[in-house]
Amino acid sequence: MIYRKYGNTGEKVSILGFGGMRFENPSDIESSAEILLHALNKGITYFDTAPGYCGDHSEDIFGTAVKEMKKLNKPFYISTKSNKPSGADLRKNLEDSLRRLNVDYIDFYNCWYVLTMEDWEGRKKGGAVAEILKAHEEGLIRYPVFSTHLPGNEIRQVIEEGYFRGVTLGYSVINFPFREEGIQAAADNGMGVVVMNPLGGGTITQNPGTFDFIRVRPEQNSLDGALHFLMNNKNISVILTGFRNKDDVDTAVASINSFEPYTAVEIEKIKRHIEGDFNNLCTTCRYCNNCPVDIPVWKFVESANGLYYKADGSLSDRLKYHWGTELSVLDLCTECRLCEDVCTQHLPILERFEELKAAIAENK
Ligand code: SF4
Ligand code: SF4
Structure with missing residues (x-):
């Protein structure tokens, strides 16, 4: 496993993060919890969940696993979230999460899913941001962070307001031009960066022929191509991958362990290919979220x-x-x-x- 600094927090986290949104049998809490233990034994230390994931079973699965993980005497970090704009509602989410996760504090607590700048203003006005900072003061949250689908320049604006220690954002070899500025802004401000959706919603691994150009070496498959492209960015702390089962964990860990840094020329070649041949693709940047009749x-x-x-x-x-x-x-x-x-x-x-x-x- 490779470990990276999480911004300037002094924490070191596994570059491969466990995304708790894809369990194969989420209603089977015990066997799903074993997947987290398996991941911890494989060197994964960053575990991300949220209320509502997997029919709302995910936090309970994590809580069951955490009881056992504490006995193993290995470091691990828990990340969860609230998308509530109201401070009181967010507090309720936080208290529920602490109880369900069997922890005294959340390592990384996300002001979750900031979609637009209006939405961001609403989180401040409603008291959600203040409540996160208060809970941090109380020791219930170690690091206040946010997760977002904003474009890069707006991510920079939120970062520069100075509330958070890290950001979780969707980023992949397909949409990198639209969020790259956000990653750079995080690095400029000493923040950790967690990348979600590294496989472009499955587009990359489901279409290996089309995305063959992201494989730099013959022994790489399309998963390696997608993950290794991201690993070359030193400002990325964690690449979050949703795991269905232990085999998914093993496959991703093997891919991470086979990483060899690319040359600057190899990276440029991939970037030029995306900007050229894929110019006619929607990158899900969501700038078109302006429809007067609310069509997504x-x-x-x-x-x-x-x-x-x-x-x-x-x-x-x-x-x-x-x-x-x-x-x-x-x-x-x-x-x-x-x-x-x-x-x-x-x-x-x-x-x-x-x-x-x-x-x-x-x-x-
Ligand atoms: S259609 Fe919308 S989401 Fe897709 S590239 Fe255009 S603005 Fe971005
Ligand atoms: S009404 Fe139709 S054309 Fe107008 S913004 Fe919405 S989707 Fe686009």
Whole structure:
């Protein structure tokens, strides 16, 4: 295992983090808890969960595992979250998490899922941020952190307000141009960086042919390509991966252990490829979150990405099971084109809607 500094906190964490959102049998608390113990024995020390994950079983699984993990006398860190804007509601979440997780304090507590700058302002106004800082003073939270889907320049703004010691953000070889500034801002401010969604929502490993160029060495597979690209960024502290079972842990640990740093030329080659050939892909940057009739535009455009590379799964499954929406939502569209005006990829969004409808009608 490789360990990295978590910003300037003085903590060293495993570069591979355990994401507690994908358990195969989450209602089987005991056997799911064994997966965490297995991961700790393989050298993983960063464990991330949240209320609501896996039918709300995840924190209970973690709590069951924590009882045993404490006996092993090995260091480990627990991360959990609250998305409540109100201070009182966040406090309730925190107290529930402490109880369920069987801990006296949370190592990394996330002001969770900051989506827009308005949302961020709401977290401050509602008292959530103040409550996190108060709980830190009380010793219930060791490090106040936040998790976000904001674009890089807005992540920088939140970071520079100075409330937090770390950030969790979605970042992968596909969307790196949009969040890179956020990672740099974290590094400039001595903050830890936890990367979620390192496989681009599964796009990379489900389409190994398309993403073959991210493999720098012949012995690498597409998982290695995706993880090793991120590992080359020294400012990333943790790469969070959702594990279904012990085999998933073993596969990811083997990939991490086979890492050899890339040369600057190799990294540049990958970046140029993404910026060139993948220019027509939606990167889920969510700048198009401005629709007057609340259509989640990115969910449809990202699903339509599959028309531009050889997607393995069907487009309608992507829409339904990954994004939890359906084509009929598009009936609300007034064709105002406000979304196209702000699309960072300059995509013809309305055309993509039509292509998606046609492809789903043909059962693609
Ligand atoms: S064109 Fe349609 S999807 Fe785009 S912003 Fe207007 S109503 Fe929303
Ligand atoms: S459609 Fe454009 S603006 Fe919207 S998420 Fe995709 S790339 Fe970003």
